[in-house]
Amino acid sequence: MQMLPLEDTAWAPLPGENAESRISVGPYHATVPGLALRKAFQLEARDPISGYLFFTDDDCPFEERLSITLTDQTLTILDRVSFGAPYRSANLQDSVVAGPGAVDVTIHPNERWRLTVLPRAEWRLPIPSHDGWRWRGFSARRHLRLDRLTPAN
Numbered sequence: 001m002q003m004l005p006l007e008d009t010a011w012a013p014l015p016g017e018n019a020e021s022r023i024s025v026g027p028y029h030a031t032v033p034g035l036a037l038r039k040a041f042q043l044e045a046r047d048p049i050s051g052y053l054f055f056t057d058d059d060c061p062f063e064e065r066l067s068i069t070l071t072d073q074t075l076t077i078l079d080r081v082s083f084g085a086p087y088r089s090a091n092l093q094d095s096v097v098a099g100p101g102a103v104d105v106t107i108h109p110n111e112r113w114r115l116t117v118l119p120r121a122e123w124r125l126p127i128p129s130h131d132g133w134r135w136r137g138f139s140a141r142r143h144l145r146l147d148r149l150t151p152a153n
Contacts, residue, residue: 001101001102002042004025004040006040009037011023019035019058020034021035023075032054032080033067033080033082034056034065036056038066038092039053039054041097048118048119049119051070053069053070053115053117054071055067055095055105056069057092064090065083066107067080068080068115070144078121079143091108101118102114102115103115104149110150114146117143123141124142
């Protein structure tokens with residue numbers, strides 16, 4: 001996995017009430033959550049799958065939501081996860097490649113998580129997280145595994 005320079009992408013917020021944007025890489029396009037692209041990673045041959053990880057936020061400093069979107073090479077969305085809750089900002093502080101298909105992210109206030117790209121989709125029980133901090137939607141399949149590296153505040 002390597003950082004994808006943001007200038008290698010085309011980014012345009014979409015009009016309307018939903019905080020969504022259109023991202024383009026080469027000839028491919030996708031609609032992803034968020035108004036600002038903060039980081040992008042390209043998954044390479046040594047990673048479990050080929051594709052991209054996009055880190056986006058709503059560009060709102062007081063109630064920020066961080067969204068992470070995994071796509072394949074043609075920007076077909078495979079999985080998404082969002083961090084955030086009312087009165088609790090989820091600002092991306094840091095991201096470090098932790099190995100093939102894995103990236104460690106620090107989310108304000110000092111929460112560290114590992115996102116691991118899975119080689120195949122796994123079944124998961126589509127229930128909301130117990131802490132109200134993460135949101136994965138109601139999909140019964142996942143391509144990203146999330147592991148908290150620091151205790152909850």
